[in-house]
Amino acid sequence: MPLHIVWQAVADGDESLLSVPILDAELRLTMVGEIITDASWHVGGELTKALSPQAVRVQSYLLNPQQTELHLTLLSQGSAHGNAVWNALLAIPVGQVETYSGLAEKLSSGPRAIAGACRNNPYAGIIPCHRVVAKNGIGGFMGHVDGEFVALKHRLLEYERGLRLGRE
Numbered sequence: 759m760p761l762h763i764v765w766q767a768v769a770d771g772d773e774s775l776l777s778v779p780i781l782d783a784e785l786r787l788t789m790v791g792e793i794i795t796d797a798s799w800h801v802g803g804e805l806t807k808a809l810s811p812q813a814v815r816v817q818s819y820l821l822n823p824q825q826t827e828l829h830l831t832l833l834s835q836g837s838a839h840g841n842a843v844w845n846a847l848l849a850i851p852v853g854q855v856e857t858y859s860g861l862a863e864k865l866s867s868g869p870r871a872i873a874g875a876c877r878n879n880p881y882a883g884i885i886p887c888h889r890v891v892a893k894n895g896i897g898g899f900m901g902h903v904d905g906e907f908v909a910l911k912h913r914l915l916e917y918e919r920g921l922r923l924g925r926e
Contacts, residue, residue, distance in 0.1 A: 760827045761819065761848070761884075764918025765834040769793040776808035778816045778883070785883035788881070795884040797834045801906040802818045820883070823852050824921065832881060839867065843875035850889040851870045853913065857893050877901045 763827070769790035776787040784805055788796035809817065820829035836844070842865055850856050858869040858876075876887040882900055888911045891897045899911035 760823060760825070760830045762827070762847075763788060763884075764829070764831045764925070766793050766831050767820060767834050769795055769833045776813050778809070778820070778821050779805035779807075780815045780817055781910070781917060782787060783910050783913075785816070785820070785862040793831045793833050794881070794884070795835075796875065798885055798887075799907065799910055803908055822921070823881070832884070833917075836875075836878065839871065840875045840878060843867075843872055844879060844881070844885045847876070847879070847885050847887055847889065848885060851922075853918040853920075855889050855891045858890055858897065860891055861890060871873075873898070889918075891915075 770795060771791040773795075774789045776789055778785040778787065782801075782805075782891075784803075786796075786798055786800055787794050788798075813910075815826075816830075819826040823844045834841075843861070846856075846865060858872045861888060862869045862872045871888065874875055876890050877886045877898070877900070879885055882888070888899060896911060896915075897903075899907045902908055
């Protein structure tokens, strides 16, 4: 797998923000030293133009995840159920989706609990909760059921679908 995550129990130090523009949105990584404590999407507003070397690495991975290796350290957080869901999200291949109910069945959970874990994912730009959809539609994204975030979910899925089709 090209994404390598090291889970860190504690993050001490000064907080900084790393912005990564992609698909008319910006992934904002909250960092404490080298440890990422949050990765959230932001839509609207002007995108960052000057990127740090680390932002370029993250952007390269997001644009071409099958061909780019990325090593990240994330702060370990969340419930045992949330962590089980987030690990399952990491197993969904680029360009594919899973339904909330399908994932719930695999994890012996309920679809609403899966949706809650996706909504509470502190690493939405890294742990791909956008790959989980409703049985009869796109579902929500980052706690929204319509608007700019759901439009971003559509863009992310379409982009990844294009990557998958390019490999077939």
